[in-house]
Amino acid sequence: MPRFRAILVEDEPTAAQFTTDALEAAGFDVVVYADALSAQEHVDSTADLIDLLVLDRRLPFRPGEAPSDEVGDDLLTAMLLKHPDLAAIVFSGHTGFEHLQFATTERGIVSLGNDAFVFDRVRLFEKGQSLEFDEYVGRVHHALSALQDIQITGVDPAELTAHNRRLLRRVAFEFGGSSIDAHTLSGGLTGSPVWLCTVESDHGSIARVVAKRQIKTREPGGFQNLCPAQITAGVVDTIKGFCGGFYVTIQQLVGSSPTPLLDLIDTDEATAVAAIGILRDSLGQMSSGQRANVSIEEIAAPFAPWSTVVERGVRFGIHVPPGSRIAATRSAPRHGDLHPGNVLVADGHPVIIDFDSQTSGSALVDVLALHLGPLFHPDSPLFGAAWPTIDQCGQFATDAFLDDCPAPDYFAFLADWSNQSFSSAREYSALVLAYAVRQLKYPDVLRDDLTRSRAIALANWAAARLDSD
Ligand SMILES: Nc1ncnc2c1ncn2[C@@H]1O[C@H](COP(=O)(O)OP(=O)(O)O)[C@@H](O)[C@H]1O
Ligand SMILES: [Mg+2]
Known part of the structure; x- marks a missing residue:
């Protein structure tokens, strides 16, 4: 029988032994803590996959201190916050109505596979209800075991963390599959694993999707929901519950073998330019937002807090003016990280992916990422290339910037698009400044003398x- 991991927090040795025995009999390995602080410290620092949380309500905060209900209640609240998808059980010797309400009301449920399994987020048992407890943990184990039945192929499961194995199985389970063939897609800078997944049932393949591990849920609304359908690959589902504190977004697959726009800039500039033409027209169909006069600090916020721009500016000899300067802008939902690696081109058509940095702000937030991303993205063919010189970066937005450019049409198109996008010169400058200074935090940029100097020159x-x- 596969073993799963339960955390038990119980200070009373006899009760701790009794509950441990019951959990072990149900198929759980149990880690026991006798006070709230040790449990909290362990759970905060552990990389283990935790499957079930069992708490006594009456607990001491530190070893040797007098136990109280408040400590158990606080620990429950803290644990639920920290583990947004964990099923919890609370034992109480004297559950009154009010406590029942506190522990369970509006805590939600943990559900798997279109409600194939549903558990209360918090289930209360009175001490002595051991039959009911056994039955319940048996059901939790049954759900976990059904997940564990799922086969993983493609990636070597031994090379995956326990969390990632669980996430892939959750993906398969959600689509009603019994096996998942997963292949790692080259990730960007965020470090969130992305897999191309084929979910299979007993009868063959059922779904081919892109799954991405996330640490937070998507905000409803925002750029992705509003972006015209012809240029996005939609997130069709967010999977949670028994995901070890993570979420998984499921995205439609783009074409059969799409090429990142980033790669086309120097290999097939004509296709790249046609693709950004479609992007500009399509994004132009979105609401451009109301014109407003706000501080440049606010305008630059999607790239970096102004205090960071100032601080880093000092370090690199860039004289940064006060963020309180007022500038006209138009704010609307934006992608937030629209470098050309996040635009895939399939059959000549651009499709935007990777909505993890959705924000709201100036149109230039996205146009500048397309424009300057090729100079700073480590996968870019232009990263560290001869063009542009540091001198040219000091003449950004002039014709001289394009001299000897290996993809002059791409960059001229974006210069033009930038010029059409801004509401004020200050808005443009503030965003170029914040963008360039932000690059100075990335190790690849800092390591490479030329790229670092380009960022500084642009910022200046x-x-x-x-x-x-
Ligand atoms: N919907 C998709 N269809 C096809 N390939 C995709 C899709 N989403 C992501 N990819 C591939 O996976 C890579 C990483 O995905 P992305 O969401 O951009 O993650 P990161 O946050 O690591 O940049 C992309 O560069 C692309 O090659
Ligand atoms: Mg990306």
Whole structure:
């Protein structure tokens, strides 16, 4: 029988032994804590996959302290926050109506596979209800075991963390599959694993999707929901519950073998330019937002807090003006990380992916990422290439910037798109400044002398423009 992991917090040795025995008999390995603080510290620092949480309500905060109901209640609240998808059980010697309400009301449920299994987020048992407890943990074990039945192929399961194995099985389970063939897709800078998954049932393949591990749920609304359908690969589901604190977003697959726009810039510029033409037209169909006069600090926020721009500016000799300067802008939902690695081109058509950085702000937030991303993205063919020189970066937004450019049409198109997008010169400069300064936090940029100097030169260009009006 596969063994799963339960955390038990119980200070009373006889009760701890009794519950441990029951959990072990049901198929759980049990880690026991006798006070709230040790449980909290362990759970905060552990990389283990935790499957079930069992708490006594009456607990001491530290070893040797007097136990109280409040400590158990606080621990429950903290644990539920920390583990948004964990099923919890609370034991109480004297459950009154009020406590029942506190422990269970509006805590939600943990559900698997379109409600094939549903558990209360918090289930209360009175001490002595051992039959009921056994029955319940047996059901939890049954659900976990049904997940564990699922086969993983493609990636070597031994190379995956316990969390990632669980996440892939959750994906298969959600689609009604019994096996999942997963292949790692080259991830970007965020470090969230992304897999191309084929979910299979006993009769063959049922779904081919892209699954991505997330640490937070998507906000409803936002760029992805509003972006015209012809240029997005939608997130069709967010999977949670028994995911070890993570979420998994499920995205439709883009085409059969799409090419990142980033790769096309120097291999097939004509296709790249046609693709950004479609992007500009399609994004132009979205609401552009109301014109407003706000501080440049607020305008630049999607790239970096102004305090960071100032601080890093000092470190790299960039004179950053006060963030309180006012500039006109238009704010609307934006992608937030629209570098050309996040645009896949399938049969000449651009499709935007990777909605993890959705934000709201100036149109330039996305246009600048397309424009400048190729100079700074480590996978870019232009990263560290001869063009542009540091001198040219000091002449950004002039014709001189394009001299000797290996993809002049791409960059001219984006210069033009930028010019059409901004509401004020200050808005443009503030965003170039924040974008360039943000690059100075990435190790690849800092390691590479030329790229680092490009970022500094661009930042200086923007800071000087902000200072000169
Ligand atoms: N919907 C999709 N269809 C096809 N390939 C995709 C899709 N989503 C992501 N990929 C591939 O996986 C890679 C990483 O995905 P992405 O969401 O951009 O993650 P990261 O946050 O690591 O940048 C992409 O660069 C792309 O090659
Ligand atoms: Mg990406």
